[in-house]
Amino acid sequence: MIVALCSTGFDDQAELDSRFGRCSHFLFFDTDQRTFKTVSNSAKDASGGAGAQAVQILVNFGTGVLIAPDVGPQAMDALQAMNISVFRQGSITLPDKAIKAWENHRLEEQQKASVAGMHRA
Amino acid sequence: MNKIKETVVISGKGGTGKTSFTASLVPFMDNAVFADCDVDAPNLSILLEGETVEEEEFSGLQRAVHNSSLCSGCGQCLASCRFGAIKGDFSVHAPSCEGCAVCVHVCPENAMTLEDAVVGKVYESETIYGPLVHASLIPGEETSGRLVSRVRGAARELAEATGRTGILIDGPPGIGCAVISSVTGADSVCIVTEPTLSGLYDLKRVYSMVLRFNPAVFIIINKADLSEDVCRDIEDFAAENGVPVLMKIPFNKKIVQSLSNREIPSVAEADFFENLGWKKALETI
């Protein structure tokens, strides 16, 4: 299973980003290998549809679970359609803490959008 | 990285005093970056009078360009374009082109290509109150939403790079793409309205747009004495929706005069603002 996180930097020590579509990097955690992989978020500078493009990146990396800040309604619809579960990172700031919290079922699952995303610029 | 707090001032209806209110906040914001996202009518820099330290061209999109020497005149581009952007001679009517690349795809002669289109400029100015990021859209250009995103992005980068903790944004009027781009993900939104039927009507529309984004919302009633009845309607609307009315600013010719003198109202007419509970309003925001 691949778990994606929104990161402000390029390694697994960097803090989590408070944005989803326009976060700096995505961090992919492989639950079998227990390893992290970082990818720069090319959707960050998209002029429009950043959320959708970000979902496409997650799909490309075979993501099953996303741990994120609040996700907008359209990205949320897309994530649900692509069978990616979304969990709120809440006040957690470090990736390994977020993973641990998720593994211990301490993260709240986001079912519905709580923020609208900017889609078409 | 410390959390940067973004505050956006919008209005729905134009001319309610959005920019005057934003400018009035400026001298009281410590350690902030200012951004003028009203790229269609950028006026914050008139009052803040800064010096431009950086300037960049903004190309928010690509557009089709027709090469007549390769064109065989088959007309497939014209038939396929859904935006009416291909003229009779197969050249491109730039304002209509959305850069979708359908013409590039259907052209058998490679006579259509997409090229970056410059639609505006982004400026960074130094003012006595702090840095100001502003922009101008080439008149008649679209994609103001994208330019707004760029201005916000530049303000954020600047705030991150210089360790500033707040961003104050003068937003655009209306409820369309430019406003949505300026409000997305902001921490708090101030809606400056006026007690006129149009002001109230547009307030309701812009409020229901803003609601989708979950920020803290405040209402400022400017020219509050224009109509007691409509003012009460606005206050009722605010109460029903649990939105605090931050300030009621009566009409004052001196404010108009201070703007004509290019002075910031809250500084030029400090006593007037003081009596309206300015300090408390600032603390709340």
Added chain:
Amino acid sequence: MKAAILSGKGGTGKTTVSTHLAALFPDALYVDMDVEEPNGDLFLNPEWNDRIPVSVIYPEIDNDKCTHCRNCAAFCRFNALIAGKALTISMKEICHGCGGCALVCPSDAIRYRERIIGYVSRGITRFGSPIISGKMDVGEFSGVPLIDRIRTMDRTEALQIIDSPPGTSCTTVAAVEGCDLAVIVTEPTPFALSDMKRTVEMLRTMKLPFAVVINKAGMGDRGVYDYCRDESIDILGEIPFSLELAGAYATGVMLDSVSPQLQKEYRKIMDGMKRKAGMPGVAV
């Protein structure tokens, strides 16, 4: 004559001038193209006869036919399609409706559906004059399809007053295109002057004749007057600033409370507009 009433800066009184002209010349068609914030009906109190939905298209993917080749997602410049290994979906609000995804789909899996983004209404104002008004749904991004719809509507009236969106963006251009004349409603303040200069630049690029009406005259400064003189721009009329007028506007009261003097000023403005468009003037 199709006359676009514009303002660079919002709130200068574009709708006030448009609606008063519509009320004083009831043979004129009033068209509200300020589709994000259409306010003309608040003053003209029309009775609507017709309400036409305006739609845009978006793709729907038949995942039984889809082979997940990802061509559509790769083609889409707006990131409106997301392609996975076993599922491809579209994001209808992001779609610009270019039709490209169906063109590149090798398995005929894409069909287009429509969704409504607003309405165009037709009616008769309380002054007996015809009105067309476009209103974009809240949450939509672009009013251009609504403006385009209004522009293709059957409009035979000899005199048309187009209440246009503020600013100088794509919706303003769409509203002004095809007009014979533009009138910029401005006010004597530095903000309004700065914004008006941009509008002038836009109109000059579009090669459209234009003139100016100064609203809220008497307050502010002389900057707008100096600019018009230097640029040889005609000032068709001036509406004086008065708190009384502002108060009347606030509650939607118009002509009924407008003085004969002000009515005369509006007739003078219409006279100037017609002459500017090369037509015989009107009695003032």
